Amino acid sequence: MTVATRTGSEPMTARSALRARMWFTIWGIAWAIFGTVAFILMDRPWWAFACGVLWVVATVDLFVITRHIRQGPHYQPGRDVPPYNPPEGRR
Template sequence: MRTGNEPRTARSALRARFWLSVWGLVWALVGTVAFALAGRTGWAIACGVLLLIVTIDLAVVLRRIRQGPHYQPGPGIPPYRPPDRRP
C-alpha cells in the first residue's frame, strides 16, 4: 500500500552509486585519453565533460557517506511512515 510520501523519504544506495561513479570515472578518463590521442577533439571534449560530471558526483557521494547514518539509515528504520491501520 502506498502512503504517498515516497519521493520525500526516498533513499539511494550510496555504496552502489560510489562504485558506479568509480566505473564511470575510469571509462571517461580512458575515453578522454584515447580520443585525444586519436585526434578526435570533439569526442575527447565530450568525454572530458563527462569526466568532470562523474568527478563531481563522486565527491557528493563521498561527502554523504562521510556524513554518516543520517543519510544512510540502517535496516531497522522504515523508509516511510507506516500507513494508519484503522478498522
Template sequence: MRTGNEPSTARSPLRMRLWLSLWGTLWAALGLAAFTAVGRAGWAAACGVLLLIALTDLCIVVRHLRQGPHYQPGRDVPPYEADRSGRTRPRDTPYER
C-alpha cells in the same frame, strides 16, 4: 512529512552511486585519453565533460558517506501532529471551500 509507515528496510543508494561514479570516471578518463591520442577533439571534449560530471558526483557521494548516518526517528516516534494553534489560514483557492 513523516507518516509512520516508512519501510524499515530502506537503504541509501550511496554505495551504488560510489561504484557507478568510479566506473564512469574510469571509462571517461580512458575515452578522453584514447580520443585525444587519435585526434578526435569533439569526442575527447565529450569524454572530458563526462569525466567532470563523474568526478563531481564522486566527490558529493564521498562527502555524504563521510557525514555518516543522520538522525532518523525510530518506530516509537509517532507521526507529526497537526497544527492546533487555533489560527485559520485564508482560503485562496475555490477547492478548499
C-alpha cells in the same frame, strides 16, 4: 497475489545505495579517462572534450557521494512532520 505491507518505519529504516553509486561512478570515471585519452590519440577533439566533461561531472558526483557517506545516517521526517518546532501560540 501477495500484498506488501508497510511497517510505518520506512523513512527511519530506509537506506540509500550510496556505496553502489560510488562504485558505478568510479567505473564511469575510469571509462571517461580512457575515452578522453583514446580520442585525443585518435585526433577527435570534440569526442575528447565530451569525455572530459563527463569525467568532470562524474568526479563532482563522486565528491558529493563521498560527502553523503561521511555524513552518516540521519533522521528524515515524513510529510506530516515540520522541519522545525512551530512558533508558540500559532496553529
